[in-house]
Amino acid sequence: MQAALMYGAGDVRIETVAQPVIQEPTDAIVRITAACICGSDLWPYGSKPATAEGARMGHEFVGIVEELGTAVTGLSVGDFVIAPFVTSCGVCDFCREGLQTSCRVGGRWGGTHDGGQGQFARVPHASGTLVRVPAGFDETLIPSLLSLSDVMSTGYHAAKKAGIRPGQAVTVIGDGAVGLSAVIAAKLMGASRIILMGRHKSRTDLGREFGATDVVAERGAEGAAKVRELTDGDGTPVVLEAVGLKDALVTAAAVVRDGGVISRVGAPQFADVPLGFPEFLRNITLTGGVAPARAYIEELLPLVLDGTINPGRVFDRTTDLAGVPDGYQAMAGRQALKVLVKPQP
Amino acid sequence: MQAALMYGAGDVRIETVAQPVIQEPTDAIVRITAACICGSDLWPYGSKPATAEGARMGHEFVGIVEELGTAVTGLSVGDFVIAPFVTSCGVCDFCREGLQTSCRVGGRWGGTHDGGQGQFARVPHASGTLVRVPAGFDETLIPSLLSLSDVMSTGYHAAKKAGIRPGQAVTVIGDGAVGLSAVIAAKLMGASRIILMGRHKSRTDLGREFGATDVVAERGAEGAAKVRELTDGDGTPVVLEAVGLKDALVTAAAVVRDGGVISRVGAPQFADVPLGFPEFLRNITLTGGVAPARAYIEELLPLVLDGTINPGRVFDRTTDLAGVPDGYQAMAGRQALKVLVKPQP
Numbered sequence: 001m002q003a004a005l006m007y008g009a010g011d012v013r014i015e016t017v018a019q020p021v022i023q024e025p026t027d028a029i030v031r032i033t034a035a036c037i038c039g040s041d042l043w044p045y046g047s048k049p050a051t052a053e054g055a056r057m058g059h060e061f062v063g064i065v066e067e068l069g070t071a072v073t074g075l076s077v078g079d080f081v082i083a084p085f086v087t088s089c090g091v092c093d094f095c096r097e098g099l100q101t102s103c104r105v106g107g108r109w110g111g112t113h114d115g116g117q118g119q120f121a122r123v124p125h126a127s128g129t130l131v132r133v134p135a136g137f138d139e140t141l142i143p144s145l146l147s148l149s150d151v152m153s154t155g156y157h158a159a160k161k162a163g164i165r166p167g168q169a170v171t172v173i174g175d176g177a178v179g180l181s182a183v184i185a186a187k188l189m190g191a192s193r194i195i196l197m198g199r200h201k202s203r204t205d206l207g208r209e210f211g212a213t214d215v216v217a218e219r220g221a222e223g224a225a226k227v228r229e230l231t232d233g234d235g236t237p238v239v240l241e242a243v244g245l246k247d248a249l250v251t252a253a254a255v256v257r258d259g260g261v262i263s264r265v266g267a268p269q270f271a272d273v274p275l276g277f278p279e280f281l282r283n284i285t286l287t288g289g290v291a292p293a294r295a296y297i298e299e300l301l302p303l304v305l306d307g308t309i310n311p312g313r314v315f316d317r318t319t320d321l322a323g324v325p326d327g328y329q330a331m332a333g334r335q336a337l338k339v340l341v342k343p344q345p
Numbered sequence: 346m347q348a349a350l351m352y353g354a355g356d357v358r359i360e361t362v363a364q365p366v367i368q369e370p371t372d373a374i375v376r377i378t379a380a381c382i383c384g385s386d387l388w389p390y391g392s393k394p395a396t397a398e399g400a401r402m403g404h405e406f407v408g409i410v411e412e413l414g415t416a417v418t419g420l421s422v423g424d425f426v427i428a429p430f431v432t433s434c435g436v437c438d439f440c441r442e443g444l445q446t447s448c449r450v451g452g453r454w455g456g457t458h459d460g461g462q463g464q465f466a467r468v469p470h471a472s473g474t475l476v477r478v479p480a481g482f483d484e485t486l487i488p489s490l491l492s493l494s495d496v497m498s499t500g501y502h503a504a505k506k507a508g509i510r511p512g513q514a515v516t517v518i519g520d521g522a523v524g525l526s527a528v529i530a531a532k533l534m535g536a537s538r539i540i541l542m543g544r545h546k547s548r549t550d551l552g553r554e555f556g557a558t559d560v561v562a563e564r565g566a567e568g569a570a571k572v573r574e575l576t577d578g579d580g581t582p583v584v585l586e587a588v589g590l591k592d593a594l595v596t597a598a599a600v601v602r603d604g605g606v607i608s609r610v611g612a613p614q615f616a617d618v619p620l621g622f623p624e625f626l627r628n629i630t631l632t633g634g635v636a637p638a639r640a641y642i643e644e645l646l647p648l649v650l651d652g653t654i655n656p657g658r659v660f661d662r663t664t665d666l667a668g669v670p671d672g673y674q675a676m677a678g679r680q681a682l683k684v685l686v687k688p689q690p
Contacts, residue, residue, distance in 0.1 A: 094603060099628060102603035161630070258439060258447035268625050272617030280613050280634050283444060285506070286620065289628030 002343070003118030004324045005054025009047055012325040013054060020114050020122035025071035028126030030081060034146045035061040035116035035341040036315075037327050038085075039176050040267050043244075045328050058116030058341070059085040059109040060149035062142065065130075072126045080137075081130040082301075083116070083123060084293035085109065085150040090128025098295035103128070116149075117324055119343045131297045137305055143312025143340055144304045147181065148297045151338070152311040154265045155181025156300060157291030158240040159189050162263035166190030171227055171235070171255050172212070174242035175203040177314040177338040178265055180210055182240040184309050187211030191238070195230060197223055197251070203337055206313060220247065224254035236260065241288070246270040253279055264288035315340040347688070348463030349669045350399025354392055357670040358399060365459050365467035370416035373471030375426060379491045380406040380461035380686040381660075382672050383430075384521050385612050390673050403461030403686070404430040404454035405494035407487065410475075417471045425482075426475040427646075428461070428468060429638035430454065430495040435473025443640035448473070461494075462669055464688045476642045482650055488657025488685060489649045492526065493642045496683070497656040499610045500526025501645060502636030503585040504534050507608035511535030516572055516580070516600050517557070519587035520548040522659040522683040523610055525555055527585040529654050532556030536583070540575060542568055542596070548682055551658060565592065569599035581605065586633070591615040598624055609633035660685040 003017045020029055035058050044055075065079045075081070087107050088100035095103050106125060107113070114121035123129055133145060144152070155178050164170060170191040172182045175198020186194050187210065196212035197219075198204045204215040216226045228235055237260040239252045244266030252262040253275060265288050275286055303309045317336040319327050320343070327339035348362045365374055380403050389400075410424045420426070432452050433445035440448050451470060452458070459466035468474055478490060489497075500523050509515060515536040517527045520543025531539050532555065541557035542564075543549045549560040561571045573580055582605040584597045589611030597607040598620060610633050620631055648654045662681040664672050665688070672684035 097604065099604040102627065161628075259442065259444040264625070268622050271619065271621035273620045273631075274616065275618045275631070276616035277613050280609070282447065283506075283634030283637075285630065285632040286618075287630040287632075289625050292628075 001119040002321050004057045006057050007054045008050035012328050014321050020120050022069045025069040026125050027069040028123045029067040030063040030121050031066045032061045032063040032343050034142050037339040042332050056110045056115035061116035062146050074127050080133045082148050087124045087129040088294050089125045100292040100294040101290045143315045147311040151177040152181045153293035153296040154178050154291040156185040156296050158182045158263045158265040159185035161287040162238045162261045164189040167192045169193040169236040170238040171195045172240045173197045173248050175200050179242035180207050181311050182242050183207050183210040183212050224251050227255040242266050244269050250274050258282040261285045314338045346464040347666050349402045351402050352399045353395035357673050359666050365465050367414045370414040371470050372414040373468045374412040375408040375466050376411045377406045377408040377688050379487050382684040387677050401455045401460035406461035407491050419472050425478045427493050432469045432474040433639050434470045445637040445639040446635045488660045492656040496522040497526045498638035498641040499523050499636040501530040501641050503527045503608045503610040504530035506632040507583045507606045509534040509583055512537045514538040514581040515583040516540045517585045518542045518593050520545050524587035525552050526656050527587050528552050528555040528557050569596050572600040587611050589614050595619050603627040606630045659683045
């Protein structure tokens with residue numbers, strides 16, 4: 001089969017790799033019908049040292065169950081399934097608590113394991129990992145179902161960890177696919193005002209359609225001043241940070257109201273969080289983290305199926321596997337917001 | 346009247362200062378009957394540059410209302426009152442939300458204002474700031490009532506912001522007066538296990554009496570390993586940090602369970618919090634901050650009056666005003682845990 005491998009910064013290749021087979025009785029083999037390139041894939045795409053062995057890529061996909069190990073329950077061959085961006089057993093204490101990203105036996109896609117950017121994947125702990133979509137759904141919903149793998153669930157995690165209450169004002173920092181998904185999530189949780197900080201007009205326009213009431217295109221101190229101006233000088237009690245750079249957290253601290261919450265879902269590209277004595281005096285909480293998408297897919301799935309939310313609109317480009325290297329380039333160059341990959345011929 | 350002033354590191358003097366008078370109709374004058382030296386006073390005591398003008402000190406006191414401005418309501422001359430460690434109006438949005446430390450007009454004690462380490466104090470926004478204690482209480486409770494000014498309320502803030510649920514395991518870092526108060530608070534909120542990290546046996550012994558079930562005397566990586574050993578390798582879902590040094594937060598991150606909460610009430614002596622990518626992957630929340638003591642005094646007062654909690658036991662030395670400079674030295678040298686000051690002759 002064909003799959004994408006990254007050999008170093010800017011170097012993604014499509015190659016023939018081994019067809020996956022069942023290795024453990026808890027495995028499933030899934031034929032991938034749609035996958036993505038992720039904003040987080042752009043970090044290694046920008047900085048990964050060159051390697052002789054390529055790393056398999058992609059951690060978001062949907063597809064059809066091809067084969068099941070003997071111990072898999074709750075799934076049948078032919079099921080349409082959503083794969084969250086980490087695998088999880090479904091039975092350990094962390095999985096039962098809804099923190100499947102800390103599953104005691106789960107793991108990540110890609111690297112030496114199969115990734116989403118390929119034609120098939122072996123799915124470990126298939127009963128715990130995969131979520132079955134009831135048959136008969138409208139296939140135009142596939143982009144939105146696919147977004148539950150990561151970006152929509154990640155935006156929702158930001159909102160949930162922040163504990164948004166109906167009527168609250170929320171600032172969302174970042175107009176990437178996760179930031180826009182966070183707008184959807186904030187609206188879903190009843191935010192009365194959603195200030196979206198982002199400077200790409202086509203993206204912030206989509207953000208407005210998703211529920212943003214205000215857009216601030218300025219960045220840094222200027223952007224923060226604008227948000228404070230919009231909020232009588234106070235900032236908002238909730239800030240959802242969907243970038244992952246230290247500057248974004250500095251902005252978050254500058255626009256959060258005293259006693260408020262910064263919920264971060266941008267993978268931090270830095271070791272220390274700039275929350276010192278001033279933020280201590282202002283009782284600022286920092287929450288968030290990597291999203292246990294598996295915990296949210298069952299909750300969000302009915303909202304996708306009935307059309308309440310349409311997060312699949314974040315995909316603005318579709319490609320086959322051969323187009324994946326160009327897709328990385330387009331996302332890195334901000335010509336594409338999020339690329340949907342159709343790996344089957 | 347007499348009061349304590351700090352002129353620089355290690356330089357505290359008792360001097361004659363102006364007797365306070367009513368300046369605003371919302372002021373009260375309080376005759377201070379008991380006050381404290383605070384662990385946070387030790388930061389300037391260790392590092393303040395020498396100055397020609399001394400700064401008034403002390404931000405925790407109880408006393409008797411001597412005089413009231415014409416606009417003060419809810420208080421009478423002769424009332425016994427507790428003063429929280431910041432002043433607050435009681436009517437602005439932050440005060441109504443219970444975040445009186447962010448009051449729009451409130452302020453701090455000391456500096457060029459009166460402090461607690463003196464015989465009298467002018468109390469701005471007296472109606473909002475002071476809490477009246479019903480007459481007829483047992484005077485042996487005064488140390489515990491005094492602790493509500495700061496340390497007990499601060500320990501309680503740590504526990505409340507962490508949202509401790511009955512049955513949870515909690516680690517408390519620091520065996521100072523705030524750490525020990527945090528133990529009381531954790532027990533009050535139903536923690537089933539309270540691991541106290543501290544290396545001063547007399548303090549951790551008191552911590553055990555307050556409810557600590559385990560004591561870890563080791564520090565740093567060794568101490569963290571011990572806590573993890575006590576908790577099947579996982580750490581505890583709640584960590585209350587009552588030190589304020591960066592190392593304590595590193596320890597907090599090392600002993601908090603995935604998905605858990607670090608609630609900090611140690612005033613941070615550093616700008617950046619060491620919560621980077623590993624803690625992001627583990628979904629660690631950082632909360633806490635300076636405690637709005639005013640929000641908790643009314644809640645904790647009945648528990649002091651009926652003997653449910655006895656936080657006044659943190660005081661292990663009593664002095665008159667003349668003994669305050671020695672009191673600073675004793676606390677800095679860890680010969681005293683917390684010093685109670687009786688400023689009236």
